[in-house]
Amino acid sequence: MNILFVIENYLPHIGGVEVVFRNLAEGLVRKGHTATIITHRMKGAASEETINGVKVKRISCLGSRYLFTFLSIPAAISAARKADLVHTTTFNGFFPAWIAAKINRKPLVATIHEVWIGKWREYTDFGFLKSPLHDFIERLIYWLPFVDKYVAVSNSTRKQLLRIGKSEKKTATIYNGVDYDHFNPKKHNGEKIRKKYSLQQNYVLLVYGRPGASKGIEYAIAAMKEISQKLLAAKMLLMLSRDKQYAGKYKQLLQLISKLGLNGKITSIEPVPHSELPSYIKAADCVIVPSISEGFGYTAAEAAAMGKPIVASNTTSLPEVVSGKHILVEPKNSKEIADAVVNMFHGKCHKTKLRKFTIEENVRSYLSVYGTLVEGAAKRTLRSIGRNV
Numbered sequence: 001m002n003i004l005f006v007i008e009n010y011l012p013h014i015g016g017v018e019v020v021f022r023n024l025a026e027g028l029v030r031k032g033h034t035a036t037i038i039t040h041r042m043k044g045a046a047s048e049e050t051i052n053g054v055k056v057k058r059i060s061c062l063g064s065r066y067l068f069t070f071l072s073i074p075a076a077i078s079a080a081r082k083a084d085l086v087h088t089t090t091f092n093g094f095f096p097a098w099i100a101a102k103i104n105r106k107p108l109v110a111t112i113h114e115v116w117i118g119k120w121r122e123y124t125d126f127g128f129l130k131s132p133l134h135d136f137i138e139r140l141i142y143w144l145p146f147v148d149k150y151v152a153v154s155n156s157t158r159k160q161l162l163r164i165g166k167s168e169k170k171t172a173t174i175y176n177g178v179d180y181d182h183f184n185p186k187k188h189n190g191e192k193i194r195k196k197y198s199l200q201q202n203y204v205l206l207v208y209g210r211p212g213a214s215k216g217i218e219y220a221i222a223a224m225k226e227i228s229q230k231l232l233a234a235k236m237l238l239m240l241s242r243d244k245q246y247a248g249k250y251k252q253l254l255q256l257i258s259k260l261g262l263n264g265k266i267t268s269i270e271p272v273p274h275s276e277l278p279s280y281i282k283a284a285d286c287v288i289v290p291s292i293s294e295g296f297g298y299t300a301a302e303a304a305a306m307g308k309p310i311v312a313s314n315t316t317s318l319p320e321v322v323s324g325k326h327i328l329v330e331p332k333n334s335k336e337i338a339d340a341v342v343n344m345f346h347g348k349c350h351k352t353k354l355r356k357f358t359i360e361e362n363v364r365s366y367l368s369v370y371g372t373l374v375e376g377a378a379k380r381t382l383r384s385i386g387r388n389v
Contacts (some may be wrong), residue, residue: 002034003369004083004106006076006097008068010039012050012223014274015210015241016298017064017089017113020153022054023177028364036083038075038087040068040092069093076100083107083372088294089200091134094141099269105381107148107373109366110141111174114214114316115160117142123214123293125249142166148373151366153296154317174366175321176296177359179186183278183305190283197267199283203231203345208239208277209299211249216290216332220268221256223288223337228265230342231335238265239280282308286344289318293330301357311340323355 005025009018024037029052041047041058048057059075061067073096080086080100087113088097096349101108115121117138120131142150142164150171152158158173194200205227207220217240217287221310227234240250257266272280281287287303289312300322303310312318322328327349343349 001084001337001367001374002082003028003370004076004079004086004097004100005035005037006039006072006086006088006093006100007037008092009111010056012045013042016296017216018342019274019298020111020176021089022197023179024363024366025054027177027359028053028255030366031184031363031367033367036079038072038079038093038096040065040072045172049100051056060151062096065092069095073099080106082376085370088113088365089113090141091137098144098146105377107370107377108146109149109151109369109373110147111151111153112157112161113153114157114293115142115164116293117164119293122213125213128313128385144352149369151369154320156317156320158358172365172369174362174369175357177297177362178298178301178305178357180305180356183281183302184275185278185282185306188278188282188306190279190281193280197237197269199237200234201233203233203238204236204280204283204285205288205341206239206286206303207236207290208280209223209241209289210243211240211246211253213249214291214293216251216292218256219332219334220288220290220337221253221262222260222334223290223341224262224265225260226335227336228262230338231345234265234345235263235340237280237284238266238268241271242269246343251354277302278306281308286311286341288337288341289313289322290331290337291315291318294321304354307354307355309344311344318333319362321355321357323352325351 028035036055038057040061041162047059059072061071069092076096077100081104085107086097086101087109120135124385150161150166152173153176155173158171161171224236286309289300291313294317297318300312304324309325310322311327312322313331315331327340329340
């Protein structure tokens with residue numbers, strides 16, 4: 001099969017969504033299929049290249065990923081002519097993918113990470129104008145016809161889709177894939193990281209990822225006030241994205257650290273390449289995932305793969321994803337986070353078998369969805385030809 005992906009971000013940009021589509025696209029290529037990515041062009045990136053067998057075409061968007069919605073339409077329509085199926089996700093890649101699939105009469109699959117209808121003010125730092133605009137755009141995405149399958153990345157997200165009126169038949173759950181060979185604790189050494197930051201004698205807490213409002217990082221920071229009083233050796237490493245879109249939130253978090261007098265207890269460190277991330281997880285004694293909402297929760301899955309104790313919010317998808325040594329806490333509750341970390345230090349936690357979300361299963365499940373939709377489209381075409389003869 002020839003699959004066209006229309007997504008606003010791809011390599012060299014790295015985030016949870018990019019990891020999802022990189023794993024899927026490269027997995028398809030390994031199985032003999034063709035994968036083409038149309039994405040927005042970041043500064044310094046090539047306009048076209050092939051990465052591990054995946055053809056990548058980047059659209060110049062004058063420095064704004066929002067313009068990708070409009071400027072990618074011609075390229076998406078052209079590429080969709082040769083594709084068997086078009087695959088996209090929310091938000092800026094959805095409309096060009098929808099137009100390209102509709103014009104070329106190709107099946108359309110949309111991967112949905114979370115449904116935020118009615119929650120944009122809570123989950124983002126958007127103002128009174130931007131929040132309702134994004135809410136309207138999201139509602140439009142689910143209202144538009146001609147989406148053949150909405151694929152949720154967790155059962156939690158699928159339930160959200162069902163609640164807004166999507167049918168059982170139109171939805172499916174396919175968990176994101178984790179590279180367990182990469183996140184193999186036997187392959188990484190955390191002692192170098194502990195030594196680098198003079199943490200050899202400390203109980204190290206790690207919080208990492210995007211500092212978006214839905215990630216609840218401020219609650220982990222606030223919890224450190226109490227944690228440091230009960231566990232004198234506790235120190236926190238904060239590894240947060242420095243992308244422009246999070247600059248305001250990142251500054252607020254640094255101000256909170258200073259306000260609470262935690263500069264000596266919390267160290268903010270630069271994000272590291274994906275290749276180095278497992279070593280930082282290995283260096284931690286406990287990983288905190290304080291999210292208010294998660295579609296899947298790569299942080300929880302990666303920490304579990306590395307065999308690390310996890311304190312995570314008991315919300316949305318996290319109870320599905322977290323495993324190993326863990327404690328679930330109420331979202332937005334710094335007191336519960338602090339208590340959980342102290343209990344974890346003393347060995348009081350839940351212990352379950354590692355739950356795996358393999359790339360192989362992810363690719364196999366998508367191929368099953370693709371196959372059904374492509375076969376259905378072929379049958380409809382044959383019936384249409386028969387009627388016209």
